[in-house]
Amino acid sequence: MSVLVVVECDGGEVKKSSLEVASYGSQVAQMLGTTATAVAVGEATEANLAKLGEQGISKVLYDAEPRLKDFVNGAYTKLIAAAAEKESALVIVLANSNIGAAVGSRLSVRLQASLATNVVELPKNNGGSFTVKRGAFSGKAFADVVLSGDRKILAVKKNSIEALHEAGKTAQVESFSASLSDADFTDAPKQVVMQDQAGGVLLPEADRVVSGGRGMKGPENWHLIEELAQALGAATACSKPVSDVDWRPHHEHVGQTGITVSPNLYIACGISGAIQHLAGVNSSKVIVVINKDPEAPFFKAADYGIVGDVFEVLPKLTQAVKELN
Amino acid sequence: MKFLVCISNVPDTTTKITFTPDNKEFNKAGVQFVINPWDEYALTRAIELKEAQGSGTVTVLNVGEADTEPNIRKALAIGADDAIRVNAAPKDAYFVAQQIAAIAKEGAYDVILMGKESIDYNGFQVHGMVGEMLGIPTVAPAMKLDMSGTTATLEREIEGGKEIVEVAAPFVASCQQPMCEPRIPNMRGIMTARTKPLKVVEPVGEGARTSVAEYALPPKKQGVKLIPAESAGDLIKLLRNEAKVI
Known part of the structure; x- marks a missing residue:
């Protein structure tokens, strides 16, 4: 035995x-x-x-x-x-x-x-x-x-x-x-294709995750998410609407019909917090929500929150992490 | 080519989950049930492949009591040809897999598709159990599925990437995005679905291997601590000194 x-x-x-x-x-x-x-x-x-x-x-x-x-x-x-x-x-x-x-x-x-x-x-x-x-x-x-x-x-x-x-x-x-x-x-792969991981942190294995939603306004603004993620040694993720319109790849979609994550730290930027998204993240140990709408439902599921414009807040956070390191 | 698509009847994704007072069962009162979103990929892809081949059949299979029939009819309206309902509450993954394996064997299906997992029980188990019971390959979770004759080319997701896999029918695949754009029923489909065959059969096999003793909801958050946007940098200090996560 x-x-x-x-x-x-x-x-x-x-x-x-x-x-x-x-x-x-x-x-x-x-x-x-x-x-x-x-x-x-x-x-x-x-x-x-x-x-x-x-x-x-x-x-x-x-x-x-x-x-x-x-x-x-x-x-x-x-x-x-x-x-x-x-x-x-x-x-x-x-x-x-x-x-x-x-x-x-x-x-x-x-x-x-x-x-x-x-x-x-x-x-x-x-x-x-x-x-x-x-x-x-x-x-x-x-x-x-x-x-x-x-x-x-x-x-x-x-x-x-x-x-x-x-x-x-x-x-x-x-x-x-x-x-x-x-x-x-019989099911051996003919080919294996690995993703190009920004910063080298895999989402399913990550301790920290920085995630963006529709509030990021477009894929061209994702450098703000990536810069904070890189400073924190975090993986990047997104909400379903974002992967549905192909701003980000499907494997980054966190939620009920995407992947479920349970990192120590989940930072949600410009995500309102639909029940399907919360289902994918609510076992995270600490949740931070940044949203300009104080009524965003995500704040009810958060530990820390900033009511503000992600385009102003994110660079400040990245700067603060760099100073700390 | 004969496709068997297994669908599960689950609470709508917006459902607020509650339980019966003894916490032993999910509280179905007032809940809208839908076709499991992952299964919709399997269903639509099977229909697309049948259409591309110009022949074959798509059979929908559900293990459930009579209250799942509206969603079985919906699957027929989306484009499946016929349906089978195994008349039993789905006790656990092993129980369900036995029903699917028995029907797949009896009907000599070539391709058995289902969603990656159900959004209620989240077992992610049935595909492998069915494949093992039938002694055929499983590809799980599959993000892409193409057929050429009786050979399938699939993309299997692994952590951090994907594998391109080729298998010959018969095989089992569990499906997920971005395999296809799930279809919704049109009026013509809804009309024809009413007269498509729906066979009801009784369960077989040896029952379940697991049971739920009790359900619980996640602990509630203590409430959010707000940091003014002007001093956003203070958040980072709190994450280090108070929450100790960075």
């Missing part, structure tokens, strides 16, 4: 969301009185995998098969299923990412496990029933979900668990092979 953690790597590094997942998994292992093993997918280095010891992982399984560098749903599922069998894993923890959800859902059928996605807290053992809290209604609510059966799979929402850092602890890295065949690579 053990806990298996799926760790996503990119360019040799373990993704930040996967450090959270590893920390989550090792805490679950502690609750169950067992150890946490990780299985790594993507491009990883042995040194970085060994550092997962800091998140409480004792052992890391890694298959260096080159075709596993990019995401392949079929092959990843088989690899993780094989690792779960090898470790007799009773709980499998993944990130609630596109990869985690795509793999977790297939795994749940293959391993006859119950599955909860969008998990935001450590599990509770309520009189023998295994319960987790998850986000539902697109961020408008939470649900306590009871998982049945012996085997459980949990996909943990980004930024909802603090990553552990126990300096100096290392995990043992073991090479691992799931005997993959060509049939496991």
Whole structure:
């Protein structure tokens, strides 16, 4: 019996969301009185995998098969299923990412496990029933979900668990092979296209987000958003009307039908705060709203607010951040 | 080519979410239900691909009780050819996936499409479960879908980019923007939808694997602290010293 953690790597590094997942998994292992093993997918280095010891992982399984560098749903599922069998894993923890959800859902059928996605807290053992809290209604609510059966799979929402850092602890890295065949690579990508990230901060992984709405008046004014984002080390985002008129790409659209984010800091500039947008951001720890309309509904959901013209306020904020640094 | 499009019946996106007094169920009173917005991409794209091929069928599938029929008729009005309703409340993703897999198998559908997730339960699970039950590939979430003969080219979103994937039918894809511009029904569609076949079948399989013990709303904010626009820079000091987020 053990806990298996799926760790996503990119360019040799373990993704930040996967450090959270590893920390989550090792805490679950502690609750169950067992150890946490990780299985790594993507491009990883042995040194970085060994550092997962800091998140409480004792052992890391890694298959260096080159075709596993990019995401392949079929092959990843088989690899993780094989690792779960090898470790007799009773709980499998993944990130609630596109990869985690795509793999977790297939795994749940293959391993006859119950599955909860969008998990935001450590599990509770309520009189023998295994319960987790998850986000539902697109961020408008939470649900306590009871998982049945012996085997459980949990996909943990980004930024909802603090990553552990126990300096100096290392995990043992073991090479691992799931005997993959060509049939496991039917959905292998012909091509991978990465976005050009301004400032290098990915929105789904970001701790801080600066977001713009229709109040920005046009894509030519987005440099004001980007300058503040760069000074803060933040990712940029936008509201639905903005991506609908192609001022910004769809992958920046935050809201009920876009992506849901939960950064430590969300700064909304010229966004009125429609209920669909709030659903995508209301699990952010601190929300700042800048809008010239004091009646904008977003102020009711904000921690800090400035009633003023974004074109005057944003440069002042960028300047203040630069002075602070 | 036979397309199966799975649609979910969800509260309208502007709905203020409330629960029954025991917090065990969503309070449906006064709530307008719509076709899940993500599923609209799947539906419209299936219709577009059928039109481009000049042959084939688009079947709409919903797992729900009789009150979902207005939205099934709406999907028929948008352009689906026929519909199947599995007569059961959707208990969880696993339960729903079993129904879809059984119908997909029986009807030998080539392409099974659905939205990325439903905006109420946000499971993002059904696509993979169905693919695994049928032993066919899944592409999730797909931002683009083109067909050439029985081969599909899709763009799969990954964090920070996308993968171009080619799979042969049969396959499952979960859809999201910017795949297409979702269509709305026109008058002719609404008229013809009334007479299109809607078959009702009873559920199969072994039930659900998860259940909701209790729902809760997010904690309320304490109220906004306003900073005068003239001294906007003070906000940055508050974010560092008080909120400690920068």
